[in-house]
Amino acid sequence: MRIEIEKRAATKLAGDINSMLSGYGASMKFMEVCGTHTMAIHSSGIKSLFTSKLVLVSGPGCPVCVTEKLFIDQAIFLGKKFGACLVTFGDLIRVPGTEGSLADLRSQGGSVKVVYSPMDVIGIAAQVAPQPVVFLGVGFETTIPTVAVTLKTALSQNVGNLFVLPAFKTIHRPLKILASQKDLSGFLLPGHVSAIIGADSYDYLPRDHQKPGVIAGFDGLDILLAIRSLVKMTVKNEARIENEYRTVVKPEGNVVARALIDEVFEPADASWRGLGVIPGSGLALRTPYDAFDALKRFPMEVPAAPDDPRCKCARILTGELTPNQCGLFGGECVPEAPVGPCMVSSEGTCAAYYKYGGGSVDA
Amino acid sequence: MCLAIPMKLVEITGFGVGKVDAGGVKADVSLAMAPDAKMGDYLIVHAGFAIEILDHEEAMIRLDLFRELAEATATEAID
Numbered sequence: 001m002r003i004e005i006e007k008r009a010a011t012k013l014a015g016d017i018n019s020m021l022s023g024y025g026a027s028m029k030f031m032e033v034c035g036t037h038t039m040a041i042h043s044s045g046i047k048s049l050f051t052s053k054l055v056l057v058s059g060p061g062c063p064v065c066v067t068e069k070l071f072i073d074q075a076i077f078l079g080k081k082f083g084a085c086l087v088t089f090g091d092l093i094r095v096p097g098t099e100g101s102l103a104d105l106r107s108q109g110g111s112v113k114v115v116y117s118p119m120d121v122i123g124i125a126a127q128v129a130p131q132p133v134v135f136l137g138v139g140f141e142t143t144i145p146t147v148a149v150t151l152k153t154a155l156s157q158n159v160g161n162l163f164v165l166p167a168f169k170t171i172h173r174p175l176k177i178l179a180s181q182k183d184l185s186g187f188l189l190p191g192h193v194s195a196i197i198g199a200d201s202y203d204y205l206p207r208d209h210q211k212p213g214v215i216a217g218f219d220g221l222d223i224l225l226a227i228r229s230l231v232k233m234t235v236k237n238e239a240r241i242e243n244e245y246r247t248v249v250k251p252e253g254n255v256v257a258r259a260l261i262d263e264v265f266e267p268a269d270a271s272w273r274g275l276g277v278i279p280g281s282g283l284a285l286r287t288p289y290d291a292f293d294a295l296k297r298f299p300m301e302v303p304a305a306p307d308d309p310r311c312k313c314a315r316i317l318t319g320e321l322t323p324n325q326c327g328l329f330g331g332e333c334v335p336e337a338p339v340g341p342c343m344v345s346s347e348g349t350c351a352a353y354y355k356y357g358g359g360s361v362d363a
Numbered sequence: 364m365c366l367a368i369p370m371k372l373v374e375i376t377g378f379g380v381g382k383v384d385a386g387g388v389k390a391d392v393s394l395a396m397a398p399d400a401k402m403g404d405y406l407i408v409h410a411g412f413a414i415e416i417l418d419h420e421e422a423m424i425r426l427d428l429f430r431e432l433a434e435a436t437a438t439e440a441i442d
């Protein structure tokens with residue numbers, strides 16, 4: 001019964017969307033900012049429900065994809081030169097660095113561990129002490145407070161061999177840059193990042209850029225509902241932030257989580273694959289937590305690492321290209337042997353196209 | 364990285380920590396970001412941390428909305 005209701009609701013939403021599109025003179029292009037949305041859009045087959053007047057492009061919301069190659073090289077350097085035990089979330093270990101991936105390092109006898117929660121590093125640090133343990137700090141506002149809590153715990157327990165290689169990123173600055181792209185009609189805003197930063201924090205999108213944004217949950221119906229709102233606002237030439245994920249996202253977000261972030265981190269510049277260095281878009285560790293900063297503790301002699309020029313990840317992350325416009329897609333670059341991070345991550349756009357589009361170049 | 368499925372808080376095991384149940388499988392969860400979570404609440408869990416408590420009232424509103432949308436399709440089909 002439930003499935004029947006969902007099917008019918010989806011039909012109604014898609015019908016509404018298409019009838020609004022048919023009465024509209026131009027096409028519309030929306031960007032989904034969150035990697036989990038990218039996957040959900042592909043796995044639920046939503047794209048096939050619309051006419052070609054609606055274009056959905058992916059944005060810079062896959063944390064592994066926006067992380068620069070230099071970061072992988074630095075991690076590998078810490079493992080090789082200082083014998084550090086590298087601890088990371090799963091996806092990162094297959095991203096190719098200049099000389100192989102973290103998975104390659106592990107198969108050569110290096111110490112690389114995958115964890116589900118940052119909290120696990122505290123136990124690992126105790127187990128392997130005095131060997132240094134370096135947590136690879138990748139992620140957005142949803143992940144950052146979990147690391148903050150971990151470091152607060154580590155400080156209170158005087159854990160001396162735990163470090164973080166920080167490459168955390170916050171979403172507003174790049175969103176502002178992308179919002180100035182003329183051909184984008186609006187944004188499908190992330191669910192769980194918004195749970196932390198709050199629906200009200202996107203007020204600059206309508207105010208300064210006249211772009212609508214809708215916060216969406218993660219199942220197909222949630223996303224359809226959000227797209228309908230975006231299309232409706234575009235047709236009426238309105239720009240507002242709407243929250244279609246009120247079950248989880250509050251206007252003010254999670255104040256406790258943000259206080260945790262502020263206690264441990266302070267704004268810093270960050271380098272994004274595809275967007276370059278964006279001032280104030282990352283986070284550095286504040287004193288006394290800067291004692292955990294691997295970059296301060298270990299002298300780093302790692303040269304800048306150019307990406308394979310044939311990999312188009314950078315332009316895919318800004319919604320400029322789709323994966324099938326990359327010459328390596330589905331041929332030389334496949335999930336089993338990825339050339340760029342967008343094919344590695346379970347949230348990467350190339351991986352999503354490959355998995356659900358069958359991997360053919362005209363998918 | 365985001366798990367969308369809410370998990371039920373079934374045990375408070377210590378200060379700021381508990382256990383959630385996801386389809387019979389229990390997992391540890393930190394409540395550091397959701398200090399107001401109570402037994403029986405549904406939590407959104409990310410990397411071992413509850414990031415928010417599901418708003419039950421809003422969840423009901425959402426279900427009603429989908430039901431209404433489904434009915435609208437049914438009546439359109441009859442018309």
Ligand code: SF4
Nearest residue numbers: 312313326333340350
């Ligand atoms: S298909 Fe591979 S090489 Fe091409 S953009 Fe995607 S990740 Fe890069």
